[in-house]
Amino acid sequence: xxERTVIGGVGRVLRPDPHRxxxxxxxxxKFLRCLSEGEAAFVRDLKRGEMTFxxxxxxxxxxxxxxxxxxxxxxxxxxxxxxxDARRQILKFxxxxxxxxxxxxxxxxxxxxxxxxxxVRTCVFLRKRFWEMQERHPQLGYEMVWVAASDxxxxxxxxxxxxxxxxxxxxAYLLLDLYxxxxxxxxxxxxxxxFPFNQQHLADALGLSLVxxxxxxxxxxxxxxxxxxxxxxxLLDRAGMEAVAKWEARANAVPRAFL
Amino acid sequence: xxERTVIGGVGRVLRPDPHRxxxxxxxxxKFLRCLSEGEAAFVRDLKRGEMTFxxxxxxxxxxxxxxxxxxxxxxxxxxxxxxxDARRQILKFxxxxxxxxxxxxxxxxxxxxxxxxxxVRTCVFLRKRFWEMQERHPQLGYEMVWVAASDxxxxxxxxxxxxxxxxxxxxAYLLLDLYxxxxxxxxxxxxxxxFPFNQQHLADALGLSLVxxxxxxxxxxxxxxxxxxxxxxxLLDRAGMEAVAKWEARANAVPRAFL
DNA sequence: CGCGACTTTGAGGAATTTCAATAGGCGTGG
DNA sequence: CCACGCCTATTGAAATTCCTCAAAGTCGCG
Numbered sequence: 035x036x037e038r039t040v041i042g043g044v045g046r047v048l049r050p051d052p053h054r055x056x057x058x059x060x061x062x063x064k065f066l067r068c069l070s071e072g073e074a075a076f077v078r079d080l081k082r083g084e085m086t087f088x089x090x091x092x093x094x095x096x097x098x099x100x101x102x103x104x105x106x107x108x109x110x111x112x113x114x115x116x117x118x119d120a121r122r123q124i125l126k127f128x129x130x131x132x133x134x135x136x137x138x139x140x141x142x143x144x145x146x147x148x149x150x151x152x153x154v155r156t157c158v159f160l161r162k163r164f165w166e167m168q169e170r171h172p173q174l175g176y177e178m179v180w181v182a183a184s185d186x187x188x189x190x191x192x193x194x195x196x197x198x199x200x201x202x203x204x205x206a207y208l209l210l211d212l213y214x215x216x217x218x219x220x221x222x223x224x225x226x227x228x229f230p231f232n233q234q235h236l237a238d239a240l241g242l243s244l245v246x247x248x249x250x251x252x253x254x255x256x257x258x259x260x261x262x263x264x265x266x267x268x269l270l271d272r273a274g275m276e277a278v279a280k281w282e283a284r285a286n287a288v289p290r291a292f293l
Numbered sequence: 294x295x296e297r298t299v300i301g302g303v304g305r306v307l308r309p310d311p312h313r314x315x316x317x318x319x320x321x322x323k324f325l326r327c328l329s330e331g332e333a334a335f336v337r338d339l340k341r342g343e344m345t346f347x348x349x350x351x352x353x354x355x356x357x358x359x360x361x362x363x364x365x366x367x368x369x370x371x372x373x374x375x376x377x378d379a380r381r382q383i384l385k386f387x388x389x390x391x392x393x394x395x396x397x398x399x400x401x402x403x404x405x406x407x408x409x410x411x412x413v414r415t416c417v418f419l420r421k422r423f424w425e426m427q428e429r430h431p432q433l434g435y436e437m438v439w440v441a442a443s444d445x446x447x448x449x450x451x452x453x454x455x456x457x458x459x460x461x462x463x464x465a466y467l468l469l470d471l472y473x474x475x476x477x478x479x480x481x482x483x484x485x486x487x488f489p490f491n492q493q494h495l496a497d498a499l500g501l502s503l504v505x506x507x508x509x510x511x512x513x514x515x516x517x518x519x520x521x522x523x524x525x526x527x528l529l530d531r532a533g534m535e536a537v538a539k540w541e542a543r544a545n546a547v548p549r550a551f552l
Numbered sequence: 553c554g555c556g557a558c559t560t561t562g563a564g565g566a567a568t569t570t571c572a573a574t575a576g577g578c579g580t581g582g
Numbered sequence: 583c584c585a586c587g588c589c590t591a592t593t594g595a596a597a598t599t600c601c602t603c604a605a606a607g608t609c610g611c612g
Binding site for chain 1: 374376377378380381382384395396398399400401402404405424427428431432434435437438439441442443444445446448449450451452453455456457458497498499500539541543544545546547
Binding site for chain 3: 200201242243245246249264
C-alpha cells in the first residue's frame with residue numbers, strides 16, 4: 035500500500051499512501067485539488083496506463099507526432115527547443131504535477147522535446163479521447179485551460195527574465211523559481227533540494243554560456259545566497275536572492291485538479 | 294452593410310461584408326473557422342459588446358483584476374511585462390484574431406499588460422460567464438485550449454529566439470514572424486505592411502538596447518533583406534531572411550473558431 | 553521656423569563569449 | 583588498489599558582442 039517513489043536514484047520517499055484521492059503520489063500537494071468521484075472514474079477510464087522513463091530518454095520528441103499526454107507523477111525533466119546548429123533553449127524544468135503534451139494535442143506534432151533528467155514516472159492519456167473529456171466533464175476541460183494558462187505565465191516570466199535581466203539576476207531568478215517549485219512539491223528536505231541537472235542545463239535555460247553561468251553561480255555563492263555542492267542545493271538567504279533576482283510575488287492561482 | 298474597418302489610421306478596408314459568419318471583420322481569415330449556428334447564437338449571447346481602444350491606451354493592466362476577455366478584431370497591440378525598474382519585455386505583438394485575457398480568466402489578476410498601438414477594436418466577453426461555455430459548448434471550450442496552446446507555441450519560439458539567437462538572427466526572426474502573421478491576416482498590401490511601432494518597441498521585444506537594435510536593422514537593410522521607411526515595411530528577400538533568422542517551418546494548426 | 557519624437561552614428565566601456573588549460577570525482581579495467 | 587578515461591566544474595585571458603553615453607540628423611507638425 036505504502037507506495038514508494040524513488041527520485042533520481044536517491045532513495046527519498048514521496049508521500050507514501052495518500053489518504054483521499056487514490057494512490058497517486060501527487061495527492062495532497064497544495065496546488066492540486068482532488069477529483070470528484072465522477073471525474074475520477076472518468077479519468078481512470080481515460081487513462082491508458084503508466085509509463086516510466088529512464089534518465090536521458092525522450093518523453094516527447096520535436097517534430098514527431100504524439101498520441102499521448104502525460105502527467106508527471108515523479109521525477110524531473112526538461113522541455114526544450116533546439117536550433118538546427120544544436121543551440122538549445124530549455125523552456126522549462128518539468129516537475130511532478132506538470133502536464134505534458136497539451137500542445138501536441140492541438141497541433142499534430144510537438145514543436146519541442148521533453149527529456150527525462152531522472153527516472154520520470156507518468157500517467158498516460160490518449161490524445162484521441164481527450165476532447166471527449168471536454169464534453170463529459172467540462173470542469174476537467176476547464177482545467178486544461180488552467181494548465182495551459184499557467185504554463186503560459188511561467189513562460190512569460192522566463193521570457194522577461196532572459197530578455198531583461200542581467201546574467202546574475204537571471205541566474206538568481208531561475209534558481210529561486212526552481213527552489214520554490216520544488217518546495218511546493220515537497221521535494222525540499224532539510225532545506226535542501228537535489229537538483230538533477232548540471233551547469234550546462236542551467237546555461238541552456240538562461241541563454242548564457244557555460245563558462246559565464248559558472249562564474250555567475252560562483253558570485254551567488256560568494257554572496258552567501260546559495261550553497262550548491264554536488265547535486266545538493268540550498269537557499270541560504272531567501273530575501274537576498276529575491277532582491278538580486280528582482281523577484282515579484284506571483285499570483286495565487288486556484289488549485290487545479292490533477293489528472 | 295459593408296462594414297469598414299480602419300487600421301492604424303490608414304484607410305484600408307479589411308473584408309467588408311463577409312458572407313457567412315456574420316458581420317465580423319475576422320470572417321474569412323484562413324486560420325479561423327466559422328461558428329456553427331448554435332455556437333454563434335451562444336456567443337452572441339455571451340458577448341457583452343464591442344470596445345474600441347485608442348492608441349496608447351491599456352487593454353489589460355498588470356496586477357489588475359479583469360472581468361473581461363477580448364478578441365481583437367482590428368488593430369495592433371503589445372502584450373508585455375515590466376520589472377520594477379521599468380525594464381520592459383514585449384511578449385507578443387497582438388494582431389487581429391488574437392485572444393486576450395485568457396490567463397486572467399483563470400488567475401484573478403493579469404500578470405501582464407496589453408497596450409494598444411493603433412486603434413484596437415475588440416469583442417468583449419464576460420469572464421464570469423466564460424466557464425458556462427465549457428459546459429454548453431464543449432467544442433468552444435476546446436478552442437480555448439487551442440488558443441492557449443497556440444500562444445504557448447509562440448512564446449516557446451520567442452524564448453528560443455531571445456535565449457539563443459544572436460542579435461541579427463533575432464531581429465530577422467521577429468520581423469519575419471511579424472510579416473508572416475500580418476500576411477495571414479491580410480494586412481500585407483503591395484508587399485508592404487504598415488508597422489505601427491518604433492524601434493524601441495522592437496528593442497523591448499528582442500531584449501536588446503535601442504541603439505544596437507538600430508544597428509542590426511541597418512545591417513538587414515544593407516544586406517538587402519528588408520526595406521523599412523517610416524512605417525512601411527517590405528520583405529525584399531524572404532529566403533535570405535529565413536536563412537539569417539534560422540527560420541524553421543511552423544506546424545500547421547487546425548483552424549480555430551473565432552469568438 | 554522650432555519643437556518633439558524618432559532614427560542614425562561614433563566612441564568607449566561593460567558584459568558575455570570563446571578558447572584554453574587545470575582540477576576534481578567517479579567508475580572501469582588491469 | 584591504482585591508472586586511466588570521461589564528465590563536470592573552475593579559472594584565466596583574449597576576443598566579441600552588446601550597452602551606454604553623447605551628439606547629430608530626419609521628419610512631421612503647429
